[in-house]
């Protein structure tokens with residue numbers, strides 16, 4: 001199987017052209033390919049497929065084999081991959097995902113790629129959309145969540161995939177490997193959840209550490225950074241534009257007047273190869 005290895009701020013993916021490479025069980029393949037000892041090693045496997053409602057279809061599988069609705073960092077990598085492999089001549093394209101149509105755009109300055117800007121669509125704020133237990137019409141902003149005998153105040157929402165955002169004084173004090181999986185699999189979240197711990201640096205800067213659903217600690221999470229900005233606005237911590245500082249680098253997020261979230265950041269191809277199925 002021919003593949004290309006990409007990362008967005010260290011959140012890394014194996015990208016495969018599903019129109020050329022054919023294998024049956026994507027979930028099983030994701031488990032094998034993402035294994036950092038027995039496979040290629042990645043946070044996720046991304047398959048590009050044809051679509052009749054967008055330029056391409058993008059399916060994302062976490063390293064535990066689960067299929068995700070959406071992946072912000074992978075979207076930037078896929079946009080660059082499609083353009084640089086000549087699968088599209090467009091610099092602004094549409095990707096059909098389980099979270100809806102996502103629109104990445106390659107932004108060039110003086111003929112060089114400056115950044116990839118993605119229209120991530122609209123945040124979904126109702127419990128029923130996250131999904132999260134409780135009144136499905138209600139928003140979950142700064143609500144108590146009991147874990148390990150400790151009460152956290154969480155703000156939960158969907159970017160097409162579920163997010164549980166928790167504001168803390170110092171993200172360095174969070175024991176992510178312990179608390180992350182407990183919140184990820186908490187009974188409040190019927191489809192589990194991604195977990196973002198956020199420290200407010202100032203009114204336009206957030207520091208984020210993330211435990212991802214189906215992948216564990218990652219260097220960055222695009223949908224998570226988007227959810228973090230929405231939660232920061234809803235809790236009065238920032239304006240509608242902010243830099244989110246992740247372990248792997250910075251993402252710039254904007255919650256625009258059209259209610260869409262725009263996320264800008266890099267996408268890097270590290271190597272290409274042939275994986276022996």
Ligand SMILES: N[C@H](CCC[C@H](N)C(=O)O)C(=O)O
Nearest residue numbers: 068071072073161221222223
């Ligand atoms: N683990 C996520 C998918 C990957 C999201 C993340 N890598 C991003 O950049 O948005 C989930 O199961 O919802």
